Amino acid sequence: DQQVKQNSPSLSVQEGRISILNCDYTNSMFDYFLWYKKYPAEGPTFLISISSIKDKNEDGRFTVFLNKSAKHLSLHIVPSQPGDSAVYFCAAGYYSGYALNFGKGTSLLVTP
Amino acid sequence: DTGVSQNPRHKITKRGQNVTFRCDPISEHNRLYWYRQTLGQGPEFLTYFQNEAQLEKSRLLSDRFSAERPKGSFSTLEIQRTEQGDSAMYLCASSWGAGQTEAFFGQGTRLTVV
Numbered sequence: 001d002q003q004v005k006q007n008s009p010s011l012s013v014q015e016g017r018i019s020i021l022n023c024d025y026t027n028s029m030f031d032y033f034l035w036y037k038k039y040p041a042e043g044p045t046f047l048i049s050i051s052s053i054k055d056k057n058e059d060g061r062f063t064v065f066l067n068k069s070a071k072h073l074s075l076h077i078v079p080s081q082p083g084d085s086a087v088y089f090c091a092a093g094y095y096s097g098y099a100l101n102f103g104k105g106t107s108l109l110v111t112p
Numbered sequence: 113d114t115g116v117s118q119n120p121r122h123k124i125t126k127r128g129q130n131v132t133f134r135c136d137p138i139s140e141h142n143r144l145y146w147y148r149q150t151l152g153q154g155p156e157f158l159t160y161f162q163n164e165a166q167l168e169k170s171r172l173l174s175d176r177f178s179a180e181r182p183k184g185s186f187s188t189l190e191i192q193r194t195e196q197g198d199s200a201m202y203l204c205a206s207s208w209g210a211g212q213t214e215a216f217f218g219q220g221t222r223l224t225v226v
Contacts, residue, residue, distance in 0.1 A: 004154070034214060043116070043203055043217035044155065089154050098143065098168060100215065102154030 003027050004092050006103035013110050019077040021106050023090030028071060030092040034100065035064060035075045038087045047088075048075070051095060080110045116218035118204050124224045125194055132190045133221045137206030144187050145215060146179055147203040155203055155217075161187060194225045 005024045013019045021035075031052040036044035050057040050064045050073070057064050063076045077084055087107050091100040117136040125131050137144050142163050147155035158177070160168040163184035172178070176194075181187040191198055201222050205215035 036217075041219070043118075043205075043219045046214040046216065049214055091154070098145065098160040098162075099157040099171070100155075102156070104152060104154050 002103075003030075003101045004090055004103040006088075006090055006106050008106050009104070010107040010109070013080045013108065015082055015110055015112050016079045019075075019080045019084065019108055019110065021075040021077075021088050021090075021108065023073045023075075023103055025071050025073075025092045025101075027092070027101075028068075030094065030101075032093050032095040032097075033064070033066060033073050034091045035062075036089045036091060036102075037084075038089060038105070044089055077108075080108075082110050082112055084108060085110050116204055116206055116216050118202075118218035118221050120221060121219065122222045122224075124226060127194060127196060127225055129194055130190065130192045131194055131223060132188050133202055133204075133223075135187045135189070135204030135206075135218060136185075137187070137204070138208075138216055141206035141208045141216075142184070143207045143209070143215075144181055145205045145207075146187070146189050147205065147217075148173070149201040149203055149220070150199075158189075191223075194223075196225045199223055199225045 034049040035047040038044045066073045087105040089105045090103040093100045119134045144161040146158040149155045161181040176192045179189045201220040203220045205217040207215040
């Protein structure tokens with residue numbers, strides 16, 4: 001039972017433009033959300049997180065937006081760079097918990 | 113400290129054999145997690161340790177899977193009587209604190225059962 005869904009398996013964006021990666025979740029009790037980036041042959045790398053008490057969190061070029069009523073979050077990358085090409089995983093869980101529930105990932109390709 | 117370290121990076125084994133993977137977390141991290149990732153899927157949670165205590169193991173995939181974290185330092189994940197369906201990437205992660213914080217992942221051990 002997939003509680004975290006990333007419905008776009010892949011996304012291609014031109015360098016310098018905005019990349020928007022989307023994620024939906026089904027469990028309204030989740031209160032902590034994260035994005036991880038994964039390059040081939042490496043483990044996932046933490047990118048940015050947001051708790052359910054916020055609707056936006058920014059870190060440099062990366063911004064995560066949370067819409068609790070829609071059970072939807074998105075990751076914006078502005079401006080996109082070729083080095084951002086990777087698989088991005090959305091994850092959700094409980095701040096007081098331990099297990100993260102991951103989506104299947106979205107493969108982002110940033111072209112020059 | 114260079115991060116979470118996992119060994120071996122790759123393991124090929126025959127069906128029915130036992131395998132053991134090792135994870136060395138970031139040294140000051142008290143929490144350690146094991147995940148499994150199969151092709152086209154995101155990581156799937158298996159088990160969790162806080163210090164040396166295994167606080168969640170109900171999501172281990174079967175009784176052939178077991179994990180230990182003696183003395184709250186490194187951890188091992190063992191799979192007994194491997195099956196072809198066990199072929200996957202096994203990821204270890206660690207974090208610090210009492211609440212959920214970002215977990216740092218190792219590079220994983222890729223298991224192939226032939």
